[in-house]
Amino acid sequence: MRTLTPSLLTREAFAPFGNVIEVHPDNTQLAINYGRTTRHHAVAEVATSGPDDRAILSIFRSEPVSLPFQLQVMERHPRGSQAFMPLSGAPYLVVVAPAGDFDAAGLRAFLASGSQGVNYHAGTWHHYSLAMERTSDFLVADRDGPGNNCDEINLEPHVMLALGEH
Numbered sequence: 013m014r015t016l017t018p019s020l021l022t023r024e025a026f027a028p029f030g031n032v033i034e035v036h037p038d039n040t041q042l043a044i045n046y047g048r049t050t051r052h053h054a055v056a057e058v059a060t061s062g063p064d065d066r067a068i069l070s071i072f073r074s075e076p077v078s079l080p081f082q083l084q085v086m087e088r089h090p091r092g093s094q095a096f097m098p099l100s101g102a103p104y105l106v107v108v109a110p111a112g113d114f115d116a117a118g119l120r121a122f123l124a125s126g127s128q129g130v131n132y133h134a135g136t137w138h139h140y141s142l143a144m145e146r147t148s149d150f151l152v153a154d155r156d157g158p159g160n161n162c163d164e165i166n167l168e169p170h171v172m173l174a175l176g177e178h
């Protein structure tokens with residue numbers, strides 16, 4: 013069975029799949045609130061697609077997975093983006109593949125820190141949220157509206173997700 017090992021999450025490496033939501037010197041930074049707050053402005057966009065769509069905020073409370081973990085499904089949201097911002101401060105795993113026809117050769121895994129969020133572009137293949145170490149809460153910003161917005165495929169053969177040496 014093929015083993016997939018995560019690399020550290022960076023905006024450059026994640027660019028084909030979406031955005032990394034984090035404090036970063038390259039962000040547009042605005043001094044607000046009489047200088048007491050720095051706004052890291054528009055680090056990502058919530059994409060929707062139809063006139064009756066809404067951009068919504070949810071909280072996902074995800075149970076941790078044990079590693080190595082067998083990846084069996086991947087999903088995508090064709091009608092909108094989906095962003096995860098960790099609220100519990102724990103690292104988590106992100107598994108993605110490029111939008112379009114799914115190709116297992118395009119699978120990539122990333123280890124995100126507890127202060128990094130991800131915003132999947134509409135159509136980016138991804139695994140459902142993979143918490144590590146402890147039950148972890150995520151603020152999720154995504155699209156709600158009519159029509160199917162979740163395509164799922166089975167990963168055959170399965171792929172094993174395991175931490176490599178860092």
Ligand SMILES: NC(=O)N[C@@H](O)C(=O)O
Pocket residue numbers: 087094138139140141162
């Ligand atoms: N199904 C659902 O709302 N969550 C997934 O899309 C996910 O990426 O975790």
Ligand code: NI
Pocket residue numbers: 087089094138140
């Ligand atoms: Ni999803």
